[in-house]
Amino acid sequence: MSDQIKIDTGISIALTGSGGAGVMTAGGMLLEAAAKSGFYGLQTRSVGPQIRGGEAAALLRLSNHAVEIHRGGFDILFALDWSNFSRFAAEITLDENSVVIFDPEGGEVPEIVSAATKNIIELPIKKFASEIPGGRMNMIALGIVAGAIDLPKETVLGLIVRKFASKGEAVLEASRACLEAGYKHAGSVANAPKLVSDAENADVPRWLITGNEAAALGAVRGGIKFAAAYPITPATEILEWLAPSLTAIGGNLVQAEDELSSINMIIGASYGGIPSITATSGPGLALMTESIGLATAAEVPVVIVDVMRGGPSTGIPTKSEQSDLNIAIYGLHGDAPHLVTAPLSVADCLFTTQWSVHLAEAMQVPAIILSDQYLGQAKMIIDKPADVAFFADRSKVEKIDTAYTRYALTADGVSPMAIPGTAGGQYTADGLEHSVTGTPSSAAEDHHDQLAKRRRKIEGFNYGTHWAEIEGEGDLVIVTWGSTAAPVREAAELARAEGISVKTIAVRLLAPLRVEALEAELAGARRVLVIEQNDLAQFYRYLRGHVDLPADTRAYHHPGPMMLSTTEILSEIMKEHRL
Amino acid sequence: MNVSAPLKASDFKSDLKPVWCPGCGDYHVLLSLTKALADLERKPEEVAVISGIGCSSRIPAYLKCYGFHGVHGRSLPLGTGLKVARPDMTVIVAGGDGDGFSIGGNHFLHACRRNIDLTYIVMDNRVYGMTKGQPSPTTEPDWDSALSPGGTGLNPFHPLVIALASGANFVARAFSGDIRGTTKLISDAVNHPGFSFIQILSPCVTFRPEQKEWKSAIHAPPVEATDDPARAARRIMTDDGFNVGVLYRGDRRPYKIGDGVEHKTVADLEQEFQI
Ligand SMILES: Cc1ncc(C[n+]2csc(CCOP(=O)(O)OP(=O)(O)O)c2C)c(N)n1
Ligand code: SF4
Numbered sequence: 001m002s003d004q005i006k007i008d009t010g011i012s013i014a015l016t017g018s019g020g021a022g023v024m025t026a027g028g029m030l031l032e033a034a035a036k037s038g039f040y041g042l043q044t045r046s047v048g049p050q051i052r053g054g055e056a057a058a059l060l061r062l063s064n065h066a067v068e069i070h071r072g073g074f075d076i077l078f079a080l081d082w083s084n085f086s087r088f089a090a091e092i093t094l095d096e097n098s099v100v101i102f103d104p105e106g107g108e109v110p111e112i113v114s115a116a117t118k119n120i121i122e123l124p125i126k127k128f129a130s131e132i133p134g135g136r137m138n139m140i141a142l143g144i145v146a147g148a149i150d151l152p153k154e155t156v157l158g159l160i161v162r163k164f165a166s167k168g169e170a171v172l173e174a175s176r177a178c179l180e181a182g183y184k185h186a187g188s189v190a191n192a193p194k195l196v197s198d199a200e201n202a203d204v205p206r207w208l209i210t211g212n213e214a215a216a217l218g219a220v221r222g223g224i225k226f227a228a229a230y231p232i233t234p235a236t237e238i239l240e241w242l243a244p245s246l247t248a249i250g251g252n253l254v255q256a257e258d259e260l261s262s263i264n265m266i267i268g269a270s271y272g273g274i275p276s277i278t279a280t281s282g283p284g285l286a287l288m289t290e291s292i293g294l295a296t297a298a299e300v301p302v303v304i305v306d307v308m309r310g311g312p313s314t315g316i317p318t319k320s321e322q323s324d325l326n327i328a329i330y331g332l333h334g335d336a337p338h339l340v341t342a343p344l345s346v347a348d349c350l351f352t353t354q355w356s357v358h359l360a361e362a363m364q365v366p367a368i369i370l371s372d373q374y375l376g377q378a379k380m381i382i383d384k385p386a387d388v389a390f391f392a393d394r395s396k397v398e399k400i401d402t403a404y405t406r407y408a409l410t411a412d413g414v415s416p417m418a419i420p421g422t423a424g425g426q427y428t429a430d431g432l433e434h435s436v437t438g439t440p441s442s443a444a445e446d447h448h449d450q451l452a453k454r455r456r457k458i459e460g461f462n463y464g465t466h467w468a469e470i471e472g473e474g475d476l477v478i479v480t481w482g483s484t485a486a487p488v489r490e491a492a493e494l495a496r497a498e499g500i501s502v503k504t505i506a507v508r509l510l511a512p513l514r515v516e517a518l519e520a521e522l523a524g525a526r527r528v529l530v531i532e533q534n535d536l537a538q539f540y541r542y543l544r545g546h547v548d549l550p551a552d553t554r555a556y557h558h559p560g561p562m563m564l565s566t567t568e569i570l571s572e573i574m575k576e577h578r579l
Numbered sequence: 580m581n582v583s584a585p586l587k588a589s590d591f592k593s594d595l596k597p598v599w600c601p602g603c604g605d606y607h608v609l610l611s612l613t614k615a616l617a618d619l620e621r622k623p624e625e626v627a628v629i630s631g632i633g634c635s636s637r638i639p640a641y642l643k644c645y646g647f648h649g650v651h652g653r654s655l656p657l658g659t660g661l662k663v664a665r666p667d668m669t670v671i672v673a674g675g676d677g678d679g680f681s682i683g684g685n686h687f688l689h690a691c692r693r694n695i696d697l698t699y700i701v702m703d704n705r706v707y708g709m710t711k712g713q714p715s716p717t718t719e720p721d722w723d724s725a726l727s728p729g730g731t732g733l734n735p736f737h738p739l740v741i742a743l744a745s746g747a748n749f750v751a752r753a754f755s756g757d758i759r760g761t762t763k764l765i766s767d768a769v770n771h772p773g774f775s776f777i778q779i780l781s782p783c784v785t786f787r788p789e790q791k792e793w794k795s796a797i798h799a800p801p802v803e804a805t806d807d808p809a810r811a812a813r814r815i816m817t818d819d820g821f822n823v824g825v826l827y828r829g830d831r832r833p834y835k836i837g838d839g840v841e842h843k844t845v846a847d848l849e850q851e852f853q854i
């Protein structure tokens with residue numbers, strides 16, 4: 001039955017090892033081989049506290065349909081050694097069907113593993129590697145796993161040639177021999193699940209991309225030509241992708257001395273007429289807030305991507321959490337209407353960023369995009385994203401004959417901007433409250449007019465249907481946002497396959513909240529579950545403050561570092577269903 | 580007006596009446612700036628004056644150029660973003676000693692290092708004028724005030740030495756009352772490639788009335804500008820603080836801005852993601 005194939009959960013694989021064991025390289029090649037063989041999948045990395053080296057786990061999920069998140073359990077655990085396995089144990093849930101492969105030289109099987117499953121296979125991987133000149137355990141592991149799940153050997157070999165050819169014949173030969181050895185021993189893992197391909201997928205053009213790369217690409221697709229950067233985990237990859245890319249397309253990236261500077265640099269560049277972006281995480285967003293207010297008051301469009309991590313303060317830099325919603329929505333002083341959006345998947349990082357560039361430019365306001373560590377750093381096989389026609393397209397004055405009024409009170413609140421260089425358009429942009437000309441003013445009328453104009457711009461804008469992704473029907477409705485949309489949508493799909501109707505609303509436009517549209521979507525709801533990854537149920541409280549919700553509305557939420565999983569959300573749906 | 584007629588200083592002045600106290604040194608800075616822009620033969624729309632917050636930072640609105648009155652302390656990043664994105668514009672960043680050396684101190688260091696082709700004018704009155712008389716980083720240690728009774732007891736910050744040590748390419752001191760000299764220094768600074776810094780001693784007659792005496796203390800530097808940072812530093816460190824003129828003129832390479840040419844399309848960039 002085709003339905004069954006659709007909800008097939010695929011194969012989840014964890015590769016663990018101490019620093020330098022190369023589990024990420026092996027995992028990356030496994031993902032790429034799956035991609036080349038027509039599958040979908042994702043890889044995330046779990047690291048210990050060390051900056052570099054130390055233990056690491058490559059967590060993969062491969063499937064014949066697009067998957068956005070880990071299932072919440074693992075089918076195969078390959079431990080090159082058990083050093084510091086306890087650091088990952090919470091993330092690598094095993095059950096009686098899980099297959100564990102390990103090298104006895106790497107220590108004893110931890111209690112938590114042997115208690116979970118009896119399928120534990122001992123293979124002397126280190127010994128196999130030592131028999132091959134220059135042999136490496138990770139390449140043998142790659143061969144064993146790829147062979148065990150039925151990935152074609154030629155595909156993996158092709159990748160090895162591409163990856164190692166430049167490192168010389170000896171390295172290439174060693175890797176090839178390791179892979180062959182791995183495939184030879186794959187038979188010892190006979191009870192591993194197999195990847196069964198779906199012929200329909202074979203010719204779909206696919207990309208391998210992280211959410212941070214997708215956001216950066218969305219930015220340039222939208223017309224961004226300037227970025228200012230101050231590095232911070234887990235946002236740095238956006239900036240590092242933009243640095244050479246912007247130069248290549250005729251733009252610029254400047255490394256700033258801090259986030260106070262980076263936000264002001266992009267405001268300055270955008271005031272100059274050039275669409276501009278920066279990317280940061282919670283600590284950087286906190287530093288930027290005063291100047292985001294400036295961009296709101298002076299009506300200068302800018303885009304800020306906040307790749308959220310555990311907070312508050314320095315928090316947990318390498319783990320995902322949706323806890324910056326409050327600062328993004330409420331962090332600015334004064335009445336400062338601005339945009340807050342959130343991508344709903346890795347692929348959606350591209351769409352949401354491109355759309356946000358368009359919105360910010362169209363309304364001359366700052367837009368804060370709430371991505372997170374999971375979306376940003378997960379590497380995913382996705383269908384090639386469609387081209388969408390959202391570009392930076394700011395209302396500008398070309399020629400000025402009479403006196404120019406920068407902050408004129410227009411019907412939609414958007415006043416055409418004079419770009420520096422335009423003769424007769426000279427004005428002073430100001431964060432002080434001002435009259436229509438930009439002249440500082442503390443008069444009540446000017447203050448009220450300008451506040452109303454800035455509110456009107458974003459309240460009255462036509463956001464179309466993009467404010468949310470809505471699926472299914474039913475009197476149980478789940479409202480969610482950001483990366484949590486992935487497990488919610490998957491759990492809902494699994495529930496529907498069990499005959500349970502559930503509707504999901506994944507909100508992309510967090511501010512201004514589309515209250516009327518949301519209330520219309522909730523019209524038939526008897527029960528509402530609001531699901532998010534933070535401790536204070538920030539989104540739930542935000543909805544409570546603005547939306548007429550049914551009496552039976554409940555929040556399901558927990559903070560990071562653990563992501564909300566498909567299985568845990570499915571069990572919440574079941575609970576609601578039984579009520 | 581004949582389009583080809585050269586612009587006068589008054590053509591750069593807006594109709595807005597400054598909020599400054601009568602006698603404030605900043606009026607003279609405004610006058611010198613308009614004269615310099617006329618001398619430079621820039622068109623008002625080709626010039627952007629960017630500032631932070633303070634009495635002195637009000638200056639953009641009093642000009643007919645493009646202007647940006649930003650938040651306290653962040654004028655240099657604003658100006659930097661504008662200049663990199665729009666290298667065709669003449670960018671002049673202006674503000675006070677509190678704005679530039681206290682809250683914006685870190686940006687000052689890095690703007691000097693970055694050496695972007697712009698001019699930074701600080702109207703130094705050794706006080707926070709706008710907030711009614713608190714000590715700034717350049718205030719004398721024994722200056723008494725409500726916020727620091729008996730004085731701060733702190734060594735004053737030395738912006739010219741800091742600028743030099745951080746890599747500014749043009750370092751000068753001016754006195755607002757010396758209109759001719761200040762005008763010339765501003766136009767030299769704008770013409771000099773890279774980051775140019777001018778400290779303009781500009782009296783706050785309200786909170787530092789004793790600064791009215793500055794006009795008799797001012798004198799021209801005894802020797803010509805040098806391109807040797809060590810010599811310049813020695814002079815600045817040992818002079819009496821009232822030496823006006825160009826103190827250092829360097830030839831460090833200005834910040835490299837992209838060529839603005841589209842070498843690749845966005846579609847080219849996407850190739851790397853294709854499987
Ligand atoms: C973030 C922030 N903190 C404090 C202030 C209050 N404030 C306004 S101007 C100013 C000092 C200005 O001193 P200076 O730059 O020397 O300018 P002057 O008024 O002397 O020309 C301060 C502290 C502010 N506007 N913003
Ligand atoms: S308070 Fe001082 S600096 Fe401010 S306007 Fe008056 S005299 Fe000038």
Ligand SMILES: [Mg+2]
Pocket residue numbers: 633675676677702703704705706707708715
């Ligand atoms: Mg001052």
